[in-house]
Amino acid sequence: MSELPLRAQLAAALGKGAASLSRATGRGDGSVIGGRVALKVEPDLLAKLARGRRIALVSATNGKTTTTRLITSALRELGGIATNEHGANMPTGHITALAKSPDARIGVLETDEKYLPQVLRETKPAVVVLMNLSRDQMDRASEINLLAKKWRDALAKSETHVIANADDPLVAWAGLGARYATWVSAGQRWKEDSWCCPECGGHLKRDPDPHWECPECGLRRPDTTWSVDNDNDTVTDPNAQELKLQLNLPGDANRANAVIALATAAAYGIHPKQALPRLREIESVAGRYTSVVTNGVEVRLLLSKNPAGWLESFAVLDPPRVPVILSVNAQIPDGKDTSWLWDVDYTVLKGRRVFVMGERRTDLALRLETDGVPFEIADRVDQIIATLKSEQPDITKVDVIANYTAFQQIRTAYGRVQ
Amino acid sequence: MTDTSSTLRIVWIYPDLLSTYGDQGNVLILRRRAELRGIRTETLHVHSSDPVPVEGDVYLVGGGEDRPQILAAERLRADGGLKRAADRGAAVFAVCAGYQIIGESYGDDADNPLPGVGILDVRSSRGATRAVGEIVADVVPELGVGRITGFENHQGRTAIGPSARPLSTTVKGIGNDDATEGAYQGQVLGTYLHGPALPRNPALADLLLRWRVGEIAPLQPSWGEKLHEERLAAAL
Numbered sequence: 001m002s003e004l005p006l007r008a009q010l011a012a013a014l015g016k017g018a019a020s021l022s023r024a025t026g027r028g029d030g031s032v033i034g035g036r037v038a039l040k041v042e043p044d045l046l047a048k049l050a051r052g053r054r055i056a057l058v059s060a061t062n063g064k065t066t067t068t069r070l071i072t073s074a075l076r077e078l079g080g081i082a083t084n085e086h087g088a089n090m091p092t093g094h095i096t097a098l099a100k101s102p103d104a105r106i107g108v109l110e111t112d113e114k115y116l117p118q119v120l121r122e123t124k125p126a127v128v129v130l131m132n133l134s135r136d137q138m139d140r141a142s143e144i145n146l147l148a149k150k151w152r153d154a155l156a157k158s159e160t161h162v163i164a165n166a167d168d169p170l171v172a173w174a175g176l177g178a179r180y181a182t183w184v185s186a187g188q189r190w191k192e193d194s195w196c197c198p199e200c201g202g203h204l205k206r207d208p209d210p211h212w213e214c215p216e217c218g219l220r221r222p223d224t225t226w227s228v229d230n231d232n233d234t235v236t237d238p239n240a241q242e243l244k245l246q247l248n249l250p251g252d253a254n255r256a257n258a259v260i261a262l263a264t265a266a267a268y269g270i271h272p273k274q275a276l277p278r279l280r281e282i283e284s285v286a287g288r289y290t291s292v293v294t295n296g297v298e299v300r301l302l303l304s305k306n307p308a309g310w311l312e313s314f315a316v317l318d319p320p321r322v323p324v325i326l327s328v329n330a331q332i333p334d335g336k337d338t339s340w341l342w343d344v345d346y347t348v349l350k351g352r353r354v355f356v357m358g359e360r361r362t363d364l365a366l367r368l369e370t371d372g373v374p375f376e377i378a379d380r381v382d383q384i385i386a387t388l389k390s391e392q393p394d395i396t397k398v399d400v401i402a403n404y405t406a407f408q409q410i411r412t413a414y415g416r417v418q
Numbered sequence: 419m420t421d422t423s424s425t426l427r428i429v430w431i432y433p434d435l436l437s438t439y440g441d442q443g444n445v446l447i448l449r450r451r452a453e454l455r456g457i458r459t460e461t462l463h464v465h466s467s468d469p470v471p472v473e474g475d476v477y478l479v480g481g482g483e484d485r486p487q488i489l490a491a492e493r494l495r496a497d498g499g500l501k502r503a504a505d506r507g508a509a510v511f512a513v514c515a516g517y518q519i520i521g522e523s524y525g526d527d528a529d530n531p532l533p534g535v536g537i538l539d540v541r542s543s544r545g546a547t548r549a550v551g552e553i554v555a556d557v558v559p560e561l562g563v564g565r566i567t568g569f570e571n572h573q574g575r576t577a578i579g580p581s582a583r584p585l586s587t588t589v590k591g592i593g594n595d596d597a598t599e600g601a602y603q604g605q606v607l608g609t610y611l612h613g614p615a616l617p618r619n620p621a622l623a624d625l626l627l628r629w630r631v632g633e634i635a636p637l638q639p640s641w642g643e644k645l646h647e648e649r650l651a652a653a654l
């Protein structure tokens with residue numbers, strides 16, 4: 001990094017200073033404040049810090065933190081890696097991550113969907129990894145059709161290699177803008193945002209899943225070279241080699257994240273057989289999928305922020321005798337609008353003991369009542385556990401699904417478990 | 419429940435294009451509040467590639483992003499079914515982007531006026547600012563709905579023509595123009611309260627039912643009524 005101009009070096013150093021100050025004063029993990037200070041001094045800092053490194057940008061509505069972590073783990077053999085592991089996924093966070101690891105030749109950067117075009121322009125990444133696009137916190141996020149269009153235009157202007165999920169029509173359409181692409185069949189459970197052709201608006205023909213095609217303009221799913229088989233827990237690579245996944249993260253969503261990570265690792269020259277053991281080492285990402293044992297009961301924490309995420313979480317719930325706690329808030333990071341609760345189908349919870357809590361538990365209560373799912377209102381996880389324990393002393397497990405701030409509140413209550 | 423039929427036919431217009439903010443909630447609540455009163459229902463999801471049937475009782479039109487909104491308006495106009503149904507006297511409940519496109523005209527993302535379905539005498543254009551947040555409004559007394567609450571997220575401003583009437587006066591939020599919110603004309607009703615407007619306002623759902631089946635029995639208050647009270651208290 002000594003080739004950085006003096007001004008950029010100074011900016012990076014100032015940024016690091018601000019970051020340690022922010023950590024020391026307990027005001028944050030420092031990822032945002034550091035970058036913000038540095039950008040004031042040197043507006044081109046991100047471009048300068050990125051120069052000479054092989055960077056991968058990872059973007060999606062769901063799973064970008066986990067996939068960034070999986071890719072970073074898979075690439076570890078290659079030496080130091082600069083990554084924004086705390087999920088600060090806007091340019092200020094990228095600056096902090098790169099400045100913190102000046103000697104790392106590789107960067108793996110989780111990137112907010114809205115910022116992807118800008119970060120793509122500034123960092124000139126070797127690889128852009130795209131997984132899915134769906135409705136999310138719509139009171140402050142961009143419309144996703146517009147977002148896909150911006151991705152497509154930005155990719156068309158770059159030389160980057162895109163690694164994208166062909167099964168998501170919006171993502172595929174955006175990726176088709178790029179000159180070089182690796183197409184992955186990673187699956188798509190949530191389809192409510194992609195019934196219409198991104199090119200012409202025609203109603204997509206979507207069978208047999210995961211194939212899709214537009215009867216009006218002919219746009220169709222690109223042929224894939226990587227695929228995941230959820231039923232058999234396997235991945236097939238471009239040499240038609242089938243590999244058992246056996247991840248320690250649950251569910252189809254994480255199988256999708258893993259096949260994308262393997263394809264990305266391959267682009268960096270890491271063979272999937274070498275990468276897989278590295279993926280299996282990951283058991284929890286920033287508290288997600290963590291289990292806390294309290295009062296003899298294992299409480300598993302699932303973070304889900306939007307309808308697609310809730311659908312994936314329902315799919316990884318333990319057997320029906322395991323109760324589930326649903327918690328929803330509507331603070332700014334969650335989105336102030338709870339309308340999305342009506343996009344989710346809750347009937348799969350029938351036959352399971354369900355508790356609802358959080359600031360917007362009345363919204364949840366009406367939603368469950370409408371789907372005919374019996375539920376109980378609650379205030380806190382520990383109270384629910386105590387109730388359950390007194391009624392069924394042999395109870396061993398409880399699942400919790402919560403959106404962003406509700407999840408953080410529960411995590412804090414259990415001492416920010418990792 | 420026209421003619422000899424005894425089943426309430428609920429038609430959900432274009433869930434593939436106009437289902438962005440939990441619009442499914444309106445379908446589910448209308449069905450539930452009918453069935454709790456012993457009214458049989460039948461729900462039809464009409465995709466944008468399918469013709470709109472004209473024999474429905476209540477048509478629900480949801481919200482959508484700019485491009486799907488334009489596509490939906492073009493397809494509804496070309497199809498003609500929704501207009502014929504409204505002319506026959508069917509009830510229409512449209513929210514947000516759906517509210518704009520059942521009007522005479524609406525603005526695209528550059529505010530060029532585009533023709534709507536023309537079953538509600540309103541004209542929408544693009545405002546300078548986006549209206550985002552909780553909204554509260556008092557519905558005109560003759561509809562017997564009282565105070566409504568919801569979430570708005572739109573850039574439209576809507577002017578009401580002589581054949582339609584404002585649905586309500588705005589208490590909090592923007593609605594049509596800071597003063598009024600929504601519009602109705604016969605049994606066609608539009609509002610900027612997006613997505614699950616009926617779950618959050620049980621009285622509004624009951625208005626649609628009354629329009630189609632006449633007097634209906636009151637229901638025991640439940641979570642819908644509690645949510646309505648809670649959101650009003652939180653917004654004001």
Ligand SMILES: [Zn+2]
Nearest residue numbers: 197200214217
């Ligand atoms: Zn097409």
